[in-house]
Amino acid sequence: MLTLGLDTATDVCAVALLDGDRVLFEATLDVPRSHGRRLAPLVAQAFEHTDRTPADLGLVAVSAGPGSYTGLRIGMSTAKGLALATGADVVAVPTLRALAATPGLDGPVAVFLPSRRGEVYAAVYDRGEPVREPSALALDAVADWLPADLAGLGGPGADRLADVRPDLARLGLRPSAVVVARLGRQRLRVSGADDVAALEPLYLKPVATS
Numbered sequence: 001m002l003t004l005g006l007d008t009a010t011d012v013c014a015v016a017l018l019d020g021d022r023v024l025f026e027a028t029l030d031v032p033r034s035h036g037r038r039l040a041p042l043v044a045q046a047f048e049h050t051d052r053t054p055a056d057l058g059l060v061a062v063s064a065g066p067g068s069y070t071g072l073r074i075g076m077s078t079a080k081g082l083a084l085a086t087g088a089d090v091v092a093v094p095t096l097r098a099l100a101a102t103p104g105l106d107g108p109v110a111v112f113l114p115s116r117r118g119e120v121y122a123a124v125y126d127r128g129e130p131v132r133e134p135s136a137l138a139l140d141a142v143a144d145w146l147p148a149d150l151a152g153l154g155g156p157g158a159d160r161l162a163d164v165r166p167d168l169a170r171l172g173l174r175p176s177a178v179v180v181a182r183l184g185r186q187r188l189r190v191s192g193a194d195d196v197a198a199l200e201p202l203y204l205k206p207v208a209t210s
Contacts, residue, residue, distance in 0.1 A: 001185070002017065003061060004017055004043070004046065004059070004181065005061045005178060005179075005181025005182075006043075006061070007175045007177045008039060008063065008078075010068060010095075011068075012029070012156075013028070013034065014027070014176060014180075015042040015043055015045075016046075016176075017046040018181045018185075021182070023178055024046075024052070025045070025046040026177065026178055027045065028177070029042070035070070039078055040078070054085065054086045058089065059088055059089045059090070059091060059184060059193075060082050060083050060089070060090045061181045061183065062078075062079035062093065064076070064092035066121040066136070066203060067121070072203070075201075076092075076201050079199075080196050080199060091187050092194050092199055093187065094134065096155070097128070099113075099175065101179050101182075101183060105152070107126065107149065108126040108131045108147060109150070109153065110150055110154075111123055111125065113156055113157045114157040115205070119136055120136075121135070121204060122134070122136075142161060146164070150168055151168075152169035152171045153170065154171030155173045156175070158171075158173075
């Protein structure tokens with residue numbers, strides 16, 4: 001099955017195209033506040049460079065949040081538009097779950113994304129299973145929230161936590177559209193496709209409106 005993975009939840013804009021488990025195309029751009037003009041060209045390049053077309057898609061897997069409100073909206077609207085246009089299934093993959101999907105880690109891993117000043121999004125996973133569900137936390141609440149038994153911590157928000165559990169290994173966890181695509185395929189097998197019309201990003205906090 002041809003699977004398109006999209007991850008725009010952070011400053012990274014990432015696209016991957018997989019045929020089964022084989023990676024046909026992967027592109028990752030770390031250019032903040034540019035997803036609106038970068039994502040569509042990357043998706044077009046994925047098909048152009050692999051001689052595939054959107055009509056070949058079986059699944060679109062998208063990083064669903066938490067993360068940047070604007071980035072999540074861009075990724076989600078792109079995924080839904082492709083699914084509606086092609087008939088492909090769409091599956092939302094929790095962003096923190098994708099960050100924690102690093103092979104070879106033994107034990108629970110805490111993953112973090114930056115939120116507003118003085119806050120982070122956080123979760124703890126052990127071999128893909130949630131130990132602490134995704135939450136929005138103040139920085140001074142993280143130490144008490146973490147379980148005692150951890151293998152390490154990481155993610156784009158971990159640099160805000162230099163003084164939290166200095167005994168733990170700091171893991172270089174980075175967003176990956178390949179991981180999103182593979183997790184999306186797993187979730188499709190287990191739970192089926194998401195409802196395109198009802199699908200919304202996982203914000204964790206109210207979206208500010210003007």
